Amino acid sequence: MSKVVVTPAAILLCAVSPFSLAAEALPLAPLLVTASRTPQTAEQSLAAVTLIDRAEIERKQATSVPELLRGVPGVSLANNGGPGKTTSLFLRGSESDHVLVLIDGIKVGSATSGSAAFQDLPVELIERIEIVRGPRSSLYGSEAIGGVIQIFTRKDAGAGLRPFLSAGTGSHASHSGSAGLSGRAGSSWFNFGVSASDTDGINVKPRSASGYEDDRDGYRNLSASLRAGHRFANGLELDGNLLQAKSHNDYDQVNTRRTAGFGANADGVQKVAGLRARFAPLDPWQVTLQAGRAEDKSDADQDGAFYSRFDTRRDSLSWQNDVSLAAGHTLVLGVDHQHDEVNGSTAYAEDSRDNDGYFAQYLGGSGRHDWQLALRRDDNQQFGDHETGSVAYGYALSDELRAYASYGSAFKAPTFNELYYPGYGNPALDAETSRSLELGLQGQPAWGHWQLAAFRTRVDDLIAYDSRLEAPNNVDQARIRGVEASLGSQWLGWDWNANLTLQEPESRADGASDGNELPRRARQILNLDIDRAFGRFSAGASLHAEGQRYDDLANQRELSGFATLDLRGEYRLDEQWRLQARVTNLLDADYQTAAGFNQPGQAVYFTVRYQAL
Incomplete structure (x- = not known):
């Protein structure tokens, strides 16, 4: 695979907001922006990064975002019962709220729970996903202890009007469909899409579980997205994005006295909107301004x-300046503002807070050497000032082999639930902080690509439930260390891609839990994908395996390890129409990723796709 060199001048010409990827037509080596808030190829990045593009989404025939993400190195998921049910994502063994999530550059997630609703995001309206493993608070502020996941909605840069559609059906009375239209005329472009899915689901709780309904717990979703932009003759670029996902989710609520808890369901809304302006006051200076709003709503009914x-x-505002100092040297300066607000039927002692962040980054390179230095200061209305920083250095041992090392600090502000939820919150909490070290090797030989990374993270003031206070408290410390290995090649006509994660997410708190494993995180995670084309027909398989884990910090409730095997096939009727079929959990493995919640068994799905050329 040939390497692509991106000069600072080229970076500035296509520079985007740190919270956006509205790059023009992608080059042969796609550019990623999340790891450094500026465009880089994966080979240039001094971090462990993964890109999932539209082609891979359709090749894997994934029906949800969690399905896509579980194949990423370092990712472990805990799901409460199948499609649409609450899904927690643990990246490199960190907490589920230690992952910053962006959609089209806008920070998303619930200010009360601290996590994003991955299960509600419409996979058919997604163009690409970038995953950065390791701390990024020095660029993004709070939450980026374990890493950053950025999701970009569909954008087709092709000329003229290009419609697309898909329709699917399968097990558990599952039905899905999507349709959209993209267009470009001169310097203007747009992409509009809608997506819908409906399934009867499975019985979330085991039939033997006392006090729960013996029924299927269904899920449905209706989503729409819009992206549009225009480039003026003077070089000014304006674009905007809108995504809304509405969901209805049936679930089981405990009912030990048979007097309450039946007919439990929730209606949710995820909404993200953003506007961006980009211009160059001077040749070496690129300015990006972005404003956005993300909303997370949920109405629950019972009985x-x-x-x-x-x-x-x-609500968020961002002002970023990318300045080319010289060939191979770029300075990034910026300011972020964020306002969080909570409303609803629950009264919180405090229901809003502001955070202002000021950051600087220096990207440099000379010969075989590359480096990245970043420093940020966050002024949080409730928790005062927090300084975070990072340093990374890379050295090309040869044209095909590079080594890198990085160190970074990060922090996480407590959620509104942890602080103020009536009868539970603790307003005296401090922010969680972390320090991480990573060493890596990556190779691009003629036969494929590979990467090896070793990491170690220490989290201080980790928030956990304190039985003495009967409330959350900064009682824990955690030490997480591990190794990630990935490999991709072609052998015997098949495309092979594999990754293995070995990690030790352990508590380092005083008391009985010292040395125990952090809950719901597997120590071993293996993914293997193989694919091959036979003319118009293509076939593939995915193996996903995880070792045992515990459901609680006391390590009393053990969850067994498991492995699932998925098969897929596709037939191209012509350049525009495709027929797809997929079998998930072929061997009907019986397993749980959260204690007491079933996972789907063997299932079959069929899809037809159309994409105009």
Whole structure:
């Protein structure tokens, strides 16, 4: 695979906001922006990064974002019962709220729970996903302890009007469909899409579980997205994005006295909107301004009556300046503002807070050497000032082999639930902080690509439930260390891609839990994908395996390890129409990733796709 060199001048010409990827037509080596807030190829990045593009989404025939993400190195998921159910993502053994999530550059997630609703995001309306493993608070502020996941909605840069559509059906009375239209005329472009899915689901709780309904717990989703932009003659670029996902989710609520808890369901709304302006006042100076709003809403009913409402909103502003100092040297300066607000049926002692962040980054390179230095200061209305920083250095041992080392600090502000939820919150909490070290090797030989990374993270003031206070408290420390290995090649006519994660996510708190494994995180994770084309027909398989884990910090409830095997096939009727079939969990493995919640068994799905040329 040939390497692509991106000069600072080229970077500035296509520079984008740190919170956006509205790059023009992608080059042969796609550019990623999340790791450094500026465009780089994966080979140039001084971090462990993964890109999932539209071609891979369709090749794997994934029906949800969690399905896509579970194949990424270092990712472990805990799901409460199948499609649409609450899904927690643990990246490199960190907590589920230690991962910053962006959609089209806008920070998303619930200000009350601290996590993003991955299960509600419409996979058919996604163009690409970038995953950065390792701390990025020095660029993004709070939450980026374990890493950053950035999701970009569809954008087709092709000329003229290009419609697309898909329709699918399968097990558990599952049905799905999507349609959209993209267009470009001169310097203007747009992409609009809608997506819908409906499934009867499975019985979330085991039939033997006392006090739960013996029924299927269904899920449905209706989503729409819009992206559009225009480039003026003077070089000014304006674009905007909008994504809304509405969901209805049935679930089981405990009912030990048979007097309450039946008919439990929730209606959710995820909404993200953003506007961006980009221009160059001077040749070496690129300015990006972006404003956005993300909303997370949920209304729950139980026993045929209203139960609760949560409505959180996050407004953000960003001003970034990319300055080319000289060939191979770029300075990035910027300011972020964020306002979080909580509404709903639950009264919180505090229901809003502001955070202002100021950051600087220096990207440099000379000969075989590359480096990245970043420093950030966050002024949080509730938790005062937090300084974070990172340094990374890379050295090309040869044209095909590079080594790198990085160090970074990060922090995570407590959520509104941890601070103020009535009868539970603790307003005296401090922010969680971390320090991480990573060493890596990556190779691009003629036969494929490979990467090896070793990491170690220490988290201080980790928030956990304190039985003495009967509330959350900064009682824990955690030490996470591990190794990730990935390999891709072609052998016997098949495309092979594999990754293995070995990690030790352990508590380092005083007391009985010292040395115990952090809950719901597997120590061993293996993924293997193989694919091959036979003319118009293509076939593939995915193996996913995880070792045992514990459901609780006391390590009393053990969850067994498991392995699932998926098969897929595709037939191209012509350049525009495709027929797809997929079998998931072929061997009907019986397993749980969260104690007491079933996972789907063997299932079959069929899809037809159309994409105009």
